[in-house]
Amino acid sequence: MLRDADNDGAHGGDRERARDGDRRPRGRRGPSRRPAETFLLLLLLPALLPALLLGTAAPASAHAVLRATDPADGTVLRTAPRHVTLAFTESVGLLTDSFRVYDPANRRLRTGPAGHAADRSDTARVTLPARLATGTYTVAWRVVSADSHPVSGALTFSVGKRTAAPAALPQDRTENGATTALHTIARYLAYLSLALLLGTAAFVAYCRPPTTAHLRAPALAAAVTLVASTLAVYLLRAPYEEAASPTTAFSLSALTHTATTRPGRLLLLRLALLLLAAVAAVLLGTLRVRLPRRATLAAAAALAVALALTWSASDHASAGVQVPVAIVSSTLHLLATAAWLGGLAALLWTLRRAPGTAAVPPARVPARFSRLAFTSVVVLVVTGVYQSWRGLGSWQALTGTTYGRTLLAKLALVTALLLAAACSRTWTARLTRPAGAAVRARVPEPASGPPLPEFPPEPPPAPPLRLLRRSVLLEAVAAALVLALTTLLTGTVPGRAATESAPSAPFAATGVQTASVITIPFDTGAPGGHGKVQITLDPGRVGTGSLQAVVYGPDGGLATVPELRVTLTLPARRLGPLDTRLTDRGGYWSTPAFTVPLPGTWTVKATVRVSDLDQVTVSAPVRVTR
Structure with a gap:
């Protein structure tokens, strides 16, 4: 009987070690955690790279779709037209060189300045010379859609009869590969750094880790990256629109032109907000002034919303149907994404830096983050459903367009991400479960006495903290893959626009007559x-x-x-x-x-x-x- 009591005490010690997260090294089990986590990190890096580089080798794909042209593409006209008019599915901006018209000998013609037909922002028009010779003419055009993406193309029309060999489209209107790649990398570095910066701030404000010193370096790196990437996007904006070389980014005309456009003004506003926040942080640190918690949270929330608006007011939400509702939805979607993915990165960094002798505070931190992530997921689902409806427009577009099929793949990955998050939530709940009462050893009783009482069943031991680390890593891998598909969606024509586009349809919606x-x-x-x-x-x-x-x-x-x-x-x-x-x-x-x-x-x-x-x-x- 005494031997049984000793054994129970030994097993109780084992259970206590299990509740403490298996922190005591035993043989080779402790060091074996690092190779597994390093392997998962190596899996995470290839998943992050497509999110930054996808689409850099392909031409830019915009969301303003050409709906009709006058003259229609390939038309043989009896008399020469006076104008070339294009109609799009959304409003477009004009460049200084939006139209280039080439005669049958492939020589460029002198045309009037580009403008909008009948003061409609979803059209583009150029005046042709008074006399056009017989033959086939080529029109190369390039405009900027309302969601800040440039779109280009070409059409041909013939006067009197077709030429034997239609004029070839000149190569100077093709995309510049270096400019497109640099602009894409800078743009998504800005997205990634914003998510890390705002997510870390939300993690510190809501989850309240016992120490935040280990998060200062990642937050500072994210802030510096956000400033640098925003500045790079501003410099590359004009070359990206004009399909020019990156070396033209520092010209005075390019910088002033970008400052007159809506995307350029929003980029300058973003830089001003970041500069203002940096100056305020330096002054408070120098003067050693500590603001009340509520005032700090209110200022941080206002800054986060303002930064998110600089994206939603210049991207897809700024064009199409229900623009005010779409901007609000896009802003909430971006903030929820930052709180979830950026907070997930902060949690992962906290778990890896968690001290080996204090398991209770790290266990409480994941519990708070679990609630934050659940709220973010609810916001993402609501806003994501609305944005999907707005981008698709019909059930047929879900399977009949590239946008819809990519969206289905993203939904499948989001489902996998939610399953990984559910696993993390399960480990978190088990880590934060209150410990049961201490188990006492059985005391021998006389043979004639009453039977010994039955002890309550032992609760299952708490999982080691390394299981939560690995679960969070898997969740981060799934999140990175979702981000990669989101990158593809931003470069794909929405299903609604693809369905509505009809190159030979009349200009009924724009009021411009066409054939x-x-x-x-x-x-x-x-x-x-x-x-x-x-x-x-x-x-x-x-x-x-x-x-x-x-x-x-x-x-x-x-x-x-x-x-x-x-x-x-x-x-x-x-x-x-x-x-x-x-x-x-x-x-x-x-x-x-x-x-x-x-x-x-x-x-x-x-x-x-x-x-x-x-x-x-x-x-x-x-x-x-x-």
């Missing part, structure tokens, strides 16, 4: 009897306009046919067919005046006769607006 162009392939079945016919209805709306048609042969060049007949039918109203009565103009067919009486989806039928015996009738729909 509707359709191309219909045909094949008579005879040798050399195939090709395509391009039909242009100008303008593509109700009323009187012109209709032109061009026939292309098997080699893609202009083809001459003995007869071409085009009719329009409106099946929904049982109207038609209306004969357009085309006339051969020597290379193309046209009618100067044709009236479309009603809006709707018309069916265009083209009968192409390529010889005395071979002809075919083909059809395609065309949308006519009011």
